[in-house]
Amino acid sequence: MTFNRNKSLVRARANRVVLSVACAVGVLGASACGKSIVITDAEPAAPAPASSAPASSAPASSAPATSAPPASPAGNTGLQLVGGSAAENGLSGNGGTPVGVQPQPQPAKWVQLSAVSAPAVGTYLVDVNQSALYRFDSDSVDVTRCIGECAVNWPPVTIKEQGKVYVTHGIEPSAIGAIERPDGIVQLTAGGWPIYRFSGDAKPGDLNGQGKDGVWFAVGPTGDKAKPS
Numbered sequence: 001m002t003f004n005r006n007k008s009l010v011r012a013r014a015n016r017v018v019l020s021v022a023c024a025v026g027v028l029g030a031s032a033c034g035k036s037i038v039i040t041d042a043e044p045a046a047p048a049p050a051s052s053a054p055a056s057s058a059p060a061s062s063a064p065a066t067s068a069p070p071a072s073p074a075g076n077t078g079l080q081l082v083g084g085s086a087a088e089n090g091l092s093g094n095g096g097t098p099v100g101v102q103p104q105p106q107p108a109k110w111v112q113l114s115a116v117s118a119p120a121v122g123t124y125l126v127d128v129n130q131s132a133l134y135r136f137d138s139d140s141v142d143v144t145r146c147i148g149e150c151a152v153n154w155p156p157v158t159i160k161e162q163g164k165v166y167v168t169h170g171i172e173p174s175a176i177g178a179i180e181r182p183d184g185i186v187q188l189t190a191g192g193w194p195i196y197r198f199s200g201d202a203k204p205g206d207l208n209g210q211g212k213d214g215v216w217f218a219v220g221p222t223g224d225k226a227k228p229s
Helices: 149-153
Strands: 013-021 038-044 079-083 108-118 122-126 134-136 157-168 176-179 184-192 217-218
Touching: 108 184, 122 217, 157 176, 157 184
Parallel strands: 013 079, 079 157, 108 157
Antiparallel strands: 013 038, 108 122, 134 217, 176 184
16 A cells, blocks of 8 residues: 655645455446545544443344455555455455454454444444444544544554455445554544444444444444434
């Protein structure tokens, strides 16, 4: 992956992450074939405060998706967006994505994003472990302010350079992007909003971070706050 570094008007680094999008007919759609997504990120001036204890939970049910494995573009050196689940593309395990308070010593080799629904929350994103994913109101598009202790309680969804992002039905590929965090690690975004797990979610269906401190919310497939159906 290549990062082009330039100075911004606020004297922060501007970094670019390019995602090469594979063509998966019926899942990503023909409009996604060969598409590249370029995201810029400026480092925040100061970290946001961390939050601690879990609040509430709600059950979730996922909708299965099927797809044919897409072909990988030749010479791809960035993150690759792939249609279908990791299992449908021949992978097992979780790619290095932990659950709850389990530590993540390094970014995941690959990440799977799926859209699921819960009546009280609506449609929101989960990872391969069915852990709910969240957005932070103190962030802004393509900018993370959750660093330090905040990122311990709310682990960012990170991925290694040249990793693959598997997306299932219900996710618009143009909504998925990536930024470079202040520590140089790549974090995935939805609609430009950085996405996170919550350390207080211990099992599939947990939504203990929903509404936490009035600033953390389950993130919808386009980066918006999930809304009740």
